[in-house]
Amino acid sequence: xxxxxxxxxxxxxxxxxxxxxxxxxxxxxxxxxxxxxxxxxxxxxxxxxxxxxxxxxxxxxxxxxxxxxxxxxxxxxxxxxxxxxxxxxxxxxxxxxxxxxxxxxxxxxxxxxxxxxxxxxxxxxxxxxxxxxxxxxxxxxxxxxxxxxxxxxxxxxxxxxxxxxxxxxxxxxxxxxxxxxxxxxxxxxxxxxxxxxxxxxxxxxxxxxxxxxxxxxxxxxxxxxxxxxxxxxxxxxxxxxxxxxxxxxxxxxxxxxxxxxxxxxxxxxxxxxxxxxxxxxxxxxxxxxxxxxxxxxxxxxxxxxxxxxxxxxxxxxxxxxxxxxxxxxxxxxxxxxxxxxxxxxxxxxxxxxxxxxxxxxxxxxxxxxxxxxxxxxxxxxxxxxxxxxxxxxxxxxxxxxxxxxxxxxxxxxx
Amino acid sequence: xxxxxxxxxxxxxxxxxxxxxxxxxxxxxxxxxxxxxxxxxxxxxxxxxxxxxxxxxxxxxxxxxxxxxxxxxxxxxxxxxxxxxxxxxxxxxxxxxxxxxxxxxxxxxxxxxxxxxxxxxxxxxxxxxxxxxxxxxxxxxxxxxxx
Numbered sequence: 001x002x003x004x005x006x007x008x009x010x011x012x013x014x015x016x017x018x019x020x021x022x023x024x025x026x027x028x029x030x031x032x033x034x035x036x037x038x039x040x041x042x043x044x045x046x047x048x049x050x051x052x053x054x055x056x057x058x059x060x061x062x063x064x065x066x067x068x069x070x071x072x073x074x075x076x077x078x079x080x081x082x083x084x085x086x087x088x089x090x091x092x093x094x095x096x097x098x099x100x101x102x103x104x105x106x107x108x109x110x111x112x113x114x115x116x117x118x119x120x121x122x123x124x125x126x127x128x129x130x131x132x133x134x135x136x137x138x139x140x141x142x143x144x145x146x147x148x149x150x151x152x153x154x155x156x157x158x159x160x161x162x163x164x165x166x167x168x169x170x171x172x173x174x175x176x177x178x179x180x181x182x183x184x185x186x187x188x189x190x191x192x193x194x195x196x197x198x199x200x201x202x203x204x205x206x207x208x209x210x211x212x213x214x215x216x217x218x219x220x221x222x223x224x225x226x227x228x229x230x231x232x233x234x235x236x237x238x239x240x241x242x243x244x245x246x247x248x249x250x251x252x253x254x255x256x257x258x259x260x261x262x263x264x265x266x267x268x269x270x271x272x273x274x275x276x277x278x279x280x281x282x283x284x285x286x287x288x289x290x291x292x293x294x295x296x297x298x299x300x301x302x303x304x305x306x307x308x309x310x311x312x313x314x315x316x317x318x319x320x321x322x323x324x325x326x327x328x329x330x331x332x333x334x335x336x337x338x339x340x341x342x343x344x345x346x347x348x349x350x351x352x353x354x355x356x357x358x359x360x361x362x363x364x365x366x367x368x369x370x371x372x373x374x375x376x377x378x379x380x381x382x383x384x385x386x387x388x389x390x391x392x393x394x395x396x397x398x399x400x401x402x403x404x405x406x407x408x409x410x411x412x413x414x
Numbered sequence: 415x416x417x418x419x420x421x422x423x424x425x426x427x428x429x430x431x432x433x434x435x436x437x438x439x440x441x442x443x444x445x446x447x448x449x450x451x452x453x454x455x456x457x458x459x460x461x462x463x464x465x466x467x468x469x470x471x472x473x474x475x476x477x478x479x480x481x482x483x484x485x486x487x488x489x490x491x492x493x494x495x496x497x498x499x500x501x502x503x504x505x506x507x508x509x510x511x512x513x514x515x516x517x518x519x520x521x522x523x524x525x526x527x528x529x530x531x532x533x534x535x536x537x538x539x540x541x542x543x544x545x546x547x548x549x550x551x552x553x554x555x556x557x558x559x560x561x
Contacts, residue, residue: 351478353453354422357534361418370454383454383476412422413479 007311016304017393019044030363033401038183038211038342038389039367040233043293047237050296054289061285063262077288080295081278084243087298088228089219095251097244097278098286102210103133105229105244106177108281109206110137112254113227114175120146122174125203127165128154128379129182129189132372134208138177147174154379158185158334165194169201176203180212184373184387185334186317186342188216195225204250210234214391215313215340217306220245232290236391237297241290244281251277258283309392313341316390320399327406333385344371344385347409352384355409359386362405420530421537422479429483434490437472444554448475448547450539455481459547468492468500478540484528485544491525497552504545511541 001009017023020042025032034042054076060069062077077098084096099105114124124138128151142149150173152165160178169176176198180191195205206227209218213230220228227250232241246254256263256274260283265273274280320343324330329348347355356368367387370377377383388402439460448457455477462470471489475482488507492500507528510519515532522529531541 351453351476351482353455353478353537353540354480357421357537358418369452374454377454383456412418413427 004311004314007308008315010305011308011312011392013312013393013395016309017395019046019300020393021045021048023393027363027365028361033362033364033398035388035390035394035398035402036365036367037214037391037394038186038234038387040239041214041236041391042393043236043238043297044300046300047293047296051238051289051293054292058292059289062288063279073288076295077286077291080291080298083295083298083302087218087302088230088243088245089221090245091221092248094277095246095248097246097251097281098291099229099242099244100240100287101231101233101242102208102229103137105227105242106134106206106208107137108244108257109175109227109229109246110141112257112281113204113250114138114141114147115144116255118142118145118147118174121172122147123150123170123172124148124175124177125150125152125165125168125173125198126177127152127160127179127189128375129158129160129185129187130177130179130373130375131183131208131210132374133210134177134179135375138175151375154376157336158182158187158376159336160187160189160194162190162194166197169197169203171202173198173201173203175206177206177208179208179210180218181209181215181340181342182334182373182376183211183342184371184376184385185336185344186211186339186389187334187336188212188338188340190338191225192223195223199224199226211342212340214301215310226250232294232297235297236300237294238287238290240287241294246277248277251281254281256280256283260284304392310340313390313392313394316394316396316399317341317343319396320388320390320402323399323403324406327403327410329410330406333380333382341390342387343389344387346382346385347406350409350413352386354413355386355406358409358412359402359405362401362408364402364405366402421534423527423530425487425524425527426479426483429486430479433473433482433486435472435486435493436474438474439470439472441470442472444551446547446551446554448543448550450477450481450543452536452539453478455540455543457481457485457543457547459485459544459551461548461551463497466496466498468495468497473544477543478537480528480531480537480540481543484541485547487525487528488544488548491523492548500548501552504549507545508542511538 060073062074204226209230214235226247228245233239263283333344352368442460443463444461457475460472
């Protein structure tokens, strides 16, 4: 047995599947085969229960009232912050800012840090692999400040051209923003090395961790990045919650992103003093019920053997890759040497959207389209792909159902 | 969901494989581009209008079978038609694909093969793209989207 197979065999996928009640659903009269977790993951019973219990027993506003429920809600909310801190090995709780999600976190950095520091002539460097949410916020802030957006190219298999990236770094590079894992192709980028290079050039580094966080163990201190943004809903938690990790010294200096309640220390019409971090960046009543669910999602992931889970996902991805490669007329888009959980492909003579409808009728949920990564599609001269994406609960049976569905697609179109 | 064969009827598959009027009109008087941001479908439509009549029509682009077949069928139907009739047909087609599936719809001849799209709500925009682009061309809006 190979080491990966040995690790994967430690993973009890049947037990994991039993934790996710939605996997028992039927769609169009067929058992649900969910292969769209890069879009959003499903939720285990413990997360659903935590949110239910919060609204049933705890619901109150945080940091504001003296009554018992408010105290409980505050403890739950701050408890989740402590869990998030431990989960990504952040040095302290104030470096964890709760957001609406990855997109919100990136916009926060662009509009607070970027807008207050960028000047004409400065450069923001991203890669060709980025999701629109790690492109557009930088375009906006570049437009506002006169800075220039630069894009590191990718090669034919979907890896960032690190040599070209290195050559693009200079004293003009003020911010580097990179996806940890590509949502469209599944490429794992060498963000640790790329971060070190960027920081050596004097840039501040943001990592978009949306697609990495459900699969890889993330240690922000080891990565040594300045910001790391991710979403709860990609890692088995609810939608509408995310985390922005920020280097404490930077967060302290940054101006607020939004104004409102809870982000202030004192307000008069003449002068407002802002609250300390992270509260300075958490204006208004947050998604407390969502944070309760997010805390439970962290507990869920912390309790499983993540090394074994990743090995299991790798094995299913390998099986899927081999299966699709055997299909006549199929072409895999993105064959990086380091990949996780995503298989993007096209079929000769069949538009991905048509394939998606036929697969759906077979109970198989995939995403079809440009995956919010239009530049990646343009790079390969295609308009869309079929994307099957995996989570810890997927099995070879799911892939067999996908392959049967793809055979049905060919039947309709041949 | 109803059977897939309601959506992918032979006529649709045929128009997808061999789209009619799939060409650029050198002497186009009207032109518009349609875009469906959901799936990245793009369609360029060319009209040669002579007086009140659409004397010739052609289209180019990439898209799913439904959008391509719909564009192909549309060009067949409006070629040689008075502009006023094409506008009425736009309304009738739009009504057909947006009527809930449990309600009866008007028979639109060969365009009726697209009535099956009502069972697949996310695909209605695919069927409508060409028609919205036609309307934009006639209204002289150069770009349109299904959003």
